[in-house]
Amino acid sequence: MQVIFGLMLAILLGALEQSIVAVVLPDIALQLNGFDNMAWVISAYLVASTVSTPIYGKLSDVLGRRSVLSFAIVLFLLASVACALAQTMPQLILARILQGLGGGGLVSVSQATIADVVPLRERGRYQGYVSGVWAVASMAGPVVGGYLAHFLSWRWIFWINLPLALLALVSVRRALRHLPAGGRRHRIDYLGALLFGAGLSGVLVFLTRLGQGQSPWRPDTLSMLVAGLAALLLFFWQERRAADPVIPLAMLRVPTVAICCITLFLCFFQLIAMSVLLPLRFQVVGGAQADAAALRLVPLTLAIPFGAFAAGRLMSWSGRYKPLQMAGSLVAPLAIVALAFVDPRAVWLCALVMVGLGFAIGLQLPSGLVATQNAVPLQHVGVATALTAFSRMLGGAVGVAVLTTVLIALLRHGGMAVTDLGGGEDVLMQMFHRVMAGGQADGDAAAVRQAAEHAFRLLFLMSAGVSLLAPFLVARLPEKVLRGSPASTASAAAAAE
Known part of the structure; x- marks a missing residue:
């Protein structure tokens, strides 16, 4: 538990940084005079962390988890200081790139370390704890960020990382001191x-x-x-x-690894995109304030650890992962279709649908990771774990980029049809300010809301169509009984006889 505590802190840092910034972007852009580059404050972190994740996995296999994870925490800490001290938007974006390079190692190396210290049969339960930490960070990030920016300054969303990072560093250095420092001679590619x-x-x-x-x-x-x-x-x-090689391409020829990586990609394609798009829909269409929109995400983020916890318990009991992945991959697209047609002002109905979506995603996260670890040799667990983390982060980065592209195109078309917005303007920001400034009875604001709702509905239906790929892939997923389960122990005993 001492090891797990240190790893949970490291994962908390990486997960918190992906959600705490979004809600304060307007304040940052206003103070640093950088509305044109505002989106890069989030994108810079996502791109850098996605690129570095599989490289960390390889390095941790050959150099040892403790030293590589310590380096990632220190880099993340120093970059957080640079973010807090940034005086211009380019300085902040550069610091966010460095922060992403550190953040890419926090989650992947921590999960690989769990694979070193927890038996495979129990790993699903601990991965449920990981998903719980991630969900708490996703839920608390926007709320904490909003309050810090309101009562102190947006810079405090970065200063708050310092005590957490120092505590994580001390805990990791102390808890992992007995792990091997590096398993073999190596030549890094x-x-x-x-x-x-x-x-x-x-x-x-x-x-x-x-x-x-x-x-x-x-x-x-x-x-x-x-x-x-x-x-x-x-x-x-x-x-x-x-x-x-950095990424053994032969590993991707293992059907379980390839299918699980794609399904995890699709999970985070939906999760990160919904975490960004749903609050925007609640504000533009539903008329909610920023803090209320962030709080309305709580059902989604709380349902994920419940789904992950249930998946971990069921895997420990049955030694099987395919039924969990199939159930999650079938429910997720249905929930997204329901979100497309539910009125964003219907708070309780939206919450119920988001609970279904979060639980479905939660079922897939630990089952996909444990299935991948079960399908590769022990010496490649670090690379395989990093590959799944990379797939998740890549899914989030691509999901935000692709769905935001479609949303801007739909909003631009709809906004220009009902208002006097010009085609060269930042339509998303202009429509947002137009709706926030106008009351419910304002004719122009009402027309913009209606056009925006049509755009979000089409976007969610497209997102659901993408997620429909998952059940077809899971149907082709080979299922091997988890190592250490009663069934695998019995087969091994029979083979020995």
Whole structure:
């Protein structure tokens, strides 16, 4: 439990930073005079953490969990100080990139460390605790961020990381001192890591720019995509010839690993996108204030750890993971379709549907991770765990970028149809301010609300269509009894006889 406490603190840091910033973005942009670059405060962290996650997994396999996790915490701490002291928007974005590079190791290395100290059969239960910490951070982040910005300053959302990071560092250094410092001689594939980071960054920056409403045919935007794809092709060539690759491509040929990574990608595609889009819908369409919109996410974020806890208990009891993944993957798209048609002002009905969505996502998170760890040799557990964490973070980054791109296009079309907004304006911000300034009886505000509701409904239906891929994939998922379960012990005894 001492080990788990230190790891939970590290995961709390990484999870909190993904949710605490969004609610104070207008304050940051106003003070630093950077509305044009406002979205990069979130995107910079997501891109950097996504790129670095699988690299941390590889490094922790060969250098040891304790040293790599300690480095990630220290980098995260120093970057948080830089964020709090930033005087311009470019300075803040650069600091957020560094913070993301640290944050990418907090979750993946912590989960790999749990795999080192917890038997596989009990791992689902502990992964339920991880999901609980993540959900608490997702729930508390917007609320804490809003209150800190209101009563103190937006800079305190970064200063608050210092005591948490120092406590996590001390706990991790003390609790993990008995773990091996590095299992084998190693040659780190630096070229592969560089190509992977450059290629994925180029593609994610391209998607992020689309999410900010920029044209995909702009030379600088298109060049990011071309350069990113070229670097990724070179990365795959390098990994096939490297003696000790960053990501063993053979691992992706294991059906369980490939399917679980895709389903986890789809889970976070929905989760992170809904965490961003639902509060916006509650404000623009439902007329809620920022703090009330954040509180209305509580049913979604609280249902996730309950689903994860239930999945962990059921896996410990049965040794099976496929039924849990199938149930979650079937319920999630139905819940998103229901959200598309539920009036955002119907608080209790929205809460009930969000509970269903959160529980469905919670069922899939620990079952997908444990299934992946069960399908690979013990020496590759760190890389496999980082691969699942990478899939989740990539799903979140792509989900926000793609769905925001579609939302801006729909809002731009709908907003220009009912108001005098020009095509070159930031339609999302303009519509937001127009609705917030106008009362319920204001004709222009009411027209904007109606156009926005139509846009959100189409967006949610599209999101549900994407999530329908998951049950078809899970149906093809091979199920192996978890190592350490009664069934696997009996088979091993029979083989020995």
